Amino acid sequence: MTTTPAPMPVEYRAQQPLDGERANYDAILLASFGGPEGQDHVIPFLRNVTAGRGIPDERLEEVATHYRANGGVSPINAQNLELKAALEAELAKRQIELPVYWGNRNWDPYFNDTFRQMYADGHRRVLVLVTSAYAGYSSNDQYLEDFERSLKETELEGKLTLVKIRQFFYDKAFTRPNEEFLAAGIAEVKSQLQAAGKTDGKIKLLFVTHSIPTAVAEKQGPQRIKDLFGTDVYTAQHQAVADYLVGAVSAAEGLDYQVVFQSRSGDPRTPWLEPDINDQIEEDAAAGYAGVVVVPFGFISDHMEVIWDLDTEAKETAQEKGLAFHRAPTTGVHPEFVAGLVDIMGEYIAGAEGEPLANGEQTVPGDWSDLTGDGGWGTSLEGESA
Numbered sequence: 246m247t248t249t250p251a252p253m254p255v256e257y258r259a260q261q262p263l264d265g266e267r268a269n270y271d272a273i274l275l276a277s278f279g280g281p282e283g284q285d286h287v288i289p290f291l292r293n294v295t296a297g298r299g300i301p302d303e304r305l306e307e308v309a310t311h312y313r314a315n316g317g318v319s320p321i322n323a324q325n326l327e328l329k330a331a332l333e334a335e336l337a338k339r340q341i342e343l344p345v346y347w348g349n350r351n352w353d354p355y356f357n358d359t360f361r362q363m364y365a366d367g368h369r370r371v372l373v374l375v376t377s378a379y380a381g382y383s384s385n386d387q388y389l390e391d392f393e394r395s396l397k398e399t400e401l402e403g404k405l406t407l408v409k410i411r412q413f414f415y416d417k418a419f420t421r422p423n424e425e426f427l428a429a430g431i432a433e434v435k436s437q438l439q440a441a442g443k444t445d446g447k448i449k450l451l452f453v454t455h456s457i458p459t460a461v462a463e464k465q466g467p468q469r470i471k472d473l474f475g476t477d478v479y480t481a482q483h484q485a486v487a488d489y490l491v492g493a494v495s496a497a498e499g500l501d502y503q504v505v506f507q508s509r510s511g512d513p514r515t516p517w518l519e520p521d522i523n524d525q526i527e528e529d530a531a532a533g534y535a536g537v538v539v540v541p542f543g544f545i546s547d548h549m550e551v552i553w554d555l556d557t558e559a560k561e562t563a564q565e566k567g568l569a570f571h572r573a574p575t576t577g578v579h580p581e582f583v584a585g586l587v588d589i590m591g592e593y594i595a596g597a598e599g600e601p602l603a604n605g606e607q608t609v610p611g612d613w614s615d616l617t618g619d620g621g622w623g624t625s626l627e628g629e630s631a
């Protein structure tokens with residue numbers, strides 16, 4: 246059988262609520278990673294994160310130093326509380342009367358406690374927002390596994406219904422703020438270069454996300470997207486967003502850009518997605534670039550992986566090589582991000598006639614409708630975690 250390369254996707258197709266998922270909800274759950282809040286939390290937190298996944302102790306000690314340097318505190322919890330408050334304000338503004346709860350995979354408040362609280366408060370049907378924009382094992386499946394386990398442990402299986410909203414990397418909610426950050430980042434590096442008398446210096450745009458083991462990436466479907474992009478589905482999602490952002494920001498026109506990875510861990514012999522951002526910065530310096538704009542579009546807040554791996558390590562690499570450097574912010578509580586997330590939630594919330602209360606807006610071209618579910622990566626990784 247011969248295969249003709251498929252054309253680049255031009256259709257826009259988002260995931261849709263499944264049958265029965267557009268309904269009345271009692272509450273919203275902001276579900277996230279969790280982080281330590283003091284020196285004595287650091288090791289227990291890291292053990293929670295890596296439970297059963299064979300991260301070597303030396304790596305844990307290494308990662309612990311990142312937290313220790315910040316007083317043992319990850320900024321992620323405070324950032325999630327800010328996001329929670331911003332979502333509450335936006336919901337109130339639209340007169341959507343749903344309380345927002347917060348729960349984490351790896352630290353207090355744990356899902357078990359939040360689930361018990363929601364149930365005790367009389368809630369039975371909960372819409373879930375996970376703080377990850379992309380589809381992948383760590384950002385989607387693992388959360389669903391955690392939810393299942395918590396429902397069992399709290400004996401709320403069959404009593405509490407949880408519906409997770411769709412991925413949003415391809416939505417205006419996510420791309421609008423990132424367009425703004427990219428434009429500002431280019432302007433900033435240009436002015437750094439100007440101040441250094443390197444007006445003609447070439448700028449490289451580095452779109453950075455979390456690396457994952459290549460074996461995990463390769464398992465993810467659908468095959469359709471692998472064929473179309475010629476790479477794994479995790480990378481393809483990021484490539485599509487990078488392509489879109491560069492096309493949408495006029496200042497980016499003609500600049501070289503690339504998707505790169507950060508924060509690899511695990512056994513050094515296990516291959517993870519590359520290139521690592523630090524290696525790429527070195528290569529870019531050798532290739533004659535004068536500055537880099539680093540856009541951490543794999544994340545939605547400036548948590549520890551961002552402030553350590555980028556603001557400390559990648560910045561140092563750039564400085565050693567004499568490159569101008571700017572790290573763009575993450576979506577955080579950008580008003581358009583918050584409003585856009587509520588729009589996406591609205592796709593799942595039934596209005597008076599059963600219509601969606603609101604709708605997100607897909608900006609990144611492509612048919613992303615089958616990233617999860619039957620035949621997709623969602624089922625192909627089942628059994629791995631047990």
Ligand SMILES: CC1=C(CCC(=O)O)c2cc3nc(cc4[nH]c(cc5[nH]c(cc1n2)c(C)c5CCC(=O)O)c(CCC(=O)O)c4C)C(CCC(=O)O)=C3C
Pocket residue numbers: 278279280281291294295298300304305308319320321376377381383384455456457458508509510511543544545548549550
């Ligand atoms: C794809 C992805 C995202 C992005 C999607 C999303 O946002 O969800 C993400 C986010 C995050 N990862 C975080 C922290 C950590 N991740 C680790 C380890 C790992 N991450 C992985 C993947 C991802 N991780 C993987 C495949 C591992 C290997 C071991 C395992 O399978 O678990 C480790 C263990 C030590 C180490 O680095 O080896 C830590 C401490 C924090 C919190 C930061 C803070 O505290 O502010 C956040 C938001």
Ligand SMILES: [Fe+2]
Pocket residue numbers: 455
């Ligand atoms: Fe991680």
